[in-house]
Amino acid sequence: MTTWKLVIAFIRRRPLSWALHVVTLAIGLAVVLALVQVERAAQARLTRDLASVDLVVGAKGSPLQLVLSAVLQADAPTGNIPLAEAEKIARSPLVKLAVPVSMGDSYRGARIVGTTPDYLQIYGGKLASGRPWARPMEAVVGSEVARRLDLRIGKTFIGSHGLIDSGQQHDHAPYKVVGVLAPTGSVADRLILVDLASVWAVHGESEPPADDHAHHHHDAEQAAAPADRQVTALLIQYRSPMGAVTLPARVRAIPDLQAAAPPVEMARLFSLLGPGLELLRALGAVLLVLAAAGFLVGLIGAVGQRRRDIALLRALGMSARQVFLLLTTEALLLGLAGGVLGVAGARLLVFLGAGLTAPSLGGAGLAQPPMGVADLLTVAAALGLALMAAVAPAWIASRSDPAQDLSGAQA
Amino acid sequence: MLRVENLVVGRGAGPVARIERLTAAQGEAVLIVGPSGAGKTTALLALAGLAPIHGGQALLGGIDLTALDRRGRDRLRGSAMGFVFQDLHLVAGLSALDNVLLAPFAAGLEPDAPRAQALLDSMGLADLAHRPAERLSRGQAQRVAIARAMLLRPRLILADEPTASLDDQACETTLALLLQAARDTGAALVIATHDGRLRQRGLTVFETEPMS
Known part of the structure; x- marks a missing residue:
C-alpha cells in the first residue's frame, strides 16, 4: 500500500471528471506554450533569414x-x-x-x-x-x-x-x-x-x-x-x-x-499580427484560469465524496497533515499529467501549424524547438496551478471531523 | 488494560454522554449498550481520540487518553487501536489486501504484507485478496475490516454496531470473528451495540447515560 496506489484509486473513481479537468489544463498550457514557441521560432528564423540584408x-x-x-x-x-x-x-x-x-x-x-x-x-x-x-x-x-x-x-x-x-x-x-x-x-x-x-x-x-x-x-x-x-x-x-x-x-x-528595409517591414508585420497574438494569449490565459477553477471544483467535489474515506484514514491513525498532503499529492499528480499533456499538445500545435504554413514558407514550416526551459516551466506552471487549486480543498479535508463522518446520524 | 471512570464524552463543545465505569482486560470483550442516541458511538470515538472528552479518566495500558494532544492521539490510534465500523468502510478501488494494509499506511508504520495475507487466509479470503473492495459481499468485506483491525496487533479493538442489520447466522459469525481477533491479538474488545442478541452472550455490559 502506497500513497500513489491510494491516490490512483481515488482518481479512478471519477475518471471522466478528472480527464476533463486534465485535458482543459493541457489545452490551456498547450496554447500558451505553442504561442511562445512559435514566436521564438519565428523570431529566430527571421533573424537568420533577414541576416544582414539592409x-x-x-x-x-x-x-x-x-x-x-x-x-x-x-x-x-x-x-x-x-x-x-x-x-x-x-x-x-x-x-x-x-x-x-x-x-x-x-x-x-x-x-x-x-x-x-x-x-x-x-x-x-x-x-x-x-x-x-x-x-x-x-x-x-x-x-x-x-x-x-x-x-x-x-x-x-x-x-x-x-x-x-x-x-x-x-x-x-x-x-x-x-x-x-x-x-x-x-x-x-x-x-x-x-x-x-x-x-x-x-x-x-x-x-x-x-x-x-x-x-x-x-x-x-x-x-x-x-x-x-x-x-x-x-x-x-x-x-x-x-x-x-x-x-x-x-x-x-x-x-x-x-x-x-527588412527590419522596418518586419516590425510592421508584427504590429499587424500583434492583436491576433494577444487574443490567442488571452484565450490561453482564460483556459488556464478555467482549468484551475475546474481543479478547484473537482477537488472540492472529491473531498465531499470521500468524507468517509478520509474519516477512515484518520481513524486508522493518519494525521490531518498527512490528509492534506494526500489531497495535494493527488492534485499534483493530475497537474503533472496536465503539464506533460500540455507540452505534448504544444508540440502537436506547432507541428500542425508548421504543416499549414509550410507552403507559404517555401516548403518548410517553423522548426520544432528542442525540449528546453519553456517545457519545464510549463510543467512547473501546471503543478503550480494544481497546487493552488488544491490548497483549499485539502485544508477542508484535513479539518473535517472524522467522528461526524464515521458515525453519520448516530450519537 | 482499558479502564474508564466517569468519562464524559461529547460532540463539539457540548457533552452528550457519560460512562460511569468500564474495564476490559487483555483479550476480554465487553459491550457498551444503550438506546439509540445514548452516545455509544460517541463513546467509542472518544476512546479513539476522535471525539472530545469533557471529563473523567480513560487509561489504556497505563496511557492516559485524556492527557494526549492531537498528534499523540493520532499516533496511539494508529499503532494501538483497531476499528471495525458498522458500515465497514473499505476504500473502493483498493483490493482486499490493500484495504488491510491501509492500517500501517495510515499509521505511518511498515507494512506487513505476509501477515495481512495470512489474516485474510485465516478468514477464508485467500482467493479474494486481490479482489477490489467494491466487488466483495458484505460478509467478505466485514472479514476484511476485522483483518485490518487485527493487523497491527492492537491493544484495543473498537467495534461500532458490528452486527446491526445482520441475520442471526451472520451475527454469530461476526461475533465469533471479533472474539477470536481479541484472543489472537490479546486486545481488549469494546463493542458498542444495541443488538439484544449480543447481550445474551454473557459478555460484561456497560451502559452510556445520555446527558442532553
Whole structure:
C-alpha cells in the first residue's frame, strides 16, 4: 500500500471528471506554450533569414510583400525591375554587396531562385558536396530541399512555372544538381539556387505570353534581349550606415522602383499580427484560469465524496497533515499529467501549424524547438496551478471531523 | 488494560454522554449498550481520540487518553487501536489486501504484507485478496475490516454496531470473528451495540447515560 496506489484509486473513481479537468489544463498550457514557441521560432528564423540584408530594391507595390518575397521567399513578388537599373544601384559606392534575385519558378514546392554566387555570402552558405553552378541549367540545392525532395548530385529535375506545383512545366529545360549546401538554418536551406542566366534560358523559348499566373512577373523579361533583361529584386548590404540615409531615397526617385528595409517591414508585420497574438494569449490565459477553477471544483467535489474515506484514514491513525498532503499529492499528480499533456499538445500545435504554413514558407514550416526551459516551466506552471487549486480543498479535508463522518446520524 | 471512570464524552463543545465505569482486560470483550442516541458511538470515538472528552479518566495500558494532544492521539490510534465500523468502510478501488494494509499506511508504520495475507487466509479470503473492495459481499468485506483491525496487533479493538442489520447466522459469525481477533491479538474488545442478541452472550455490559 502506497500513497500513489491510494491516490490512483481515488482518481479512478471519477475518471471522466478528472480527464476533463486534465485535458482543459493541457489545452490551456498547450496554447500558451505553442504561442511562445512559435514566436521564438519565428523570431529566430527571421533573424537568420533577414541576416544582414539592409535594403531590398524591387518593383513598386507593398514594401512588406517585397521583403517577404525577395528575402523570406514567403510571398509572391511585387514585379520585376530592369537589370540595368539594378546594376546601376549595385555600383553605388554606398553598397558593399548587391545580390540580384529572380524568382518565378519552383520544383515541388521549392522555389528556384536565379542569383549570383554572392547570395551564399549573405547566409554563410557552404557546399556540403559538389560544386557551385558554373553554367546555365546547373543547380545548387539547399539542405532542406535536398533532403525533402531527395535531390542528389547528378539528378535532373524540371521546374514548373509559378511558385506552386500546378504551373506549366518547363520540359524543354531540365536542371541538373551539381551541388548541395550544408545546412545554414536560413532560407537558403529551402531554395534551389541557379544562375540568373538559367532563369533567362528557361524562359528564352516559347512561354505563355499572357500572365496567367498571378504570382510571377518574369515572363516578358527573360526572353528579351540583354538590354531589356529584368530581375525580381536586388538584396543590398550597405558599406556604411550612411547608406541607410541616402540610398533608399535615391531608389525611390527611380520610376517604378521601391526600396524596403527588412527590419522596418518586419516590425510592421508584427504590429499587424500583434492583436491576433494577444487574443490567442488571452484565450490561453482564460483556459488556464478555467482549468484551475475546474481543479478547484473537482477537488472540492472529491473531498465531499470521500468524507468517509478520509474519516477512515484518520481513524486508522493518519494525521490531518498527512490528509492534506494526500489531497495535494493527488492534485499534483493530475497537474503533472496536465503539464506533460500540455507540452505534448504544444508540440502537436506547432507541428500542425508548421504543416499549414509550410507552403507559404517555401516548403518548410517553423522548426520544432528542442525540449528546453519553456517545457519545464510549463510543467512547473501546471503543478503550480494544481497546487493552488488544491490548497483549499485539502485544508477542508484535513479539518473535517472524522467522528461526524464515521458515525453519520448516530450519537 | 482499558479502564474508564466517569468519562464524559461529547460532540463539539457540548457533552452528550457519560460512562460511569468500564474495564476490559487483555483479550476480554465487553459491550457498551444503550438506546439509540445514548452516545455509544460517541463513546467509542472518544476512546479513539476522535471525539472530545469533557471529563473523567480513560487509561489504556497505563496511557492516559485524556492527557494526549492531537498528534499523540493520532499516533496511539494508529499503532494501538483497531476499528471495525458498522458500515465497514473499505476504500473502493483498493483490493482486499490493500484495504488491510491501509492500517500501517495510515499509521505511518511498515507494512506487513505476509501477515495481512495470512489474516485474510485465516478468514477464508485467500482467493479474494486481490479482489477490489467494491466487488466483495458484505460478509467478505466485514472479514476484511476485522483483518485490518487485527493487523497491527492492537491493544484495543473498537467495534461500532458490528452486527446491526445482520441475520442471526451472520451475527454469530461476526461475533465469533471479533472474539477470536481479541484472543489472537490479546486486545481488549469494546463493542458498542444495541443488538439484544449480543447481550445474551454473557459478555460484561456497560451502559452510556445520555446527558442532553
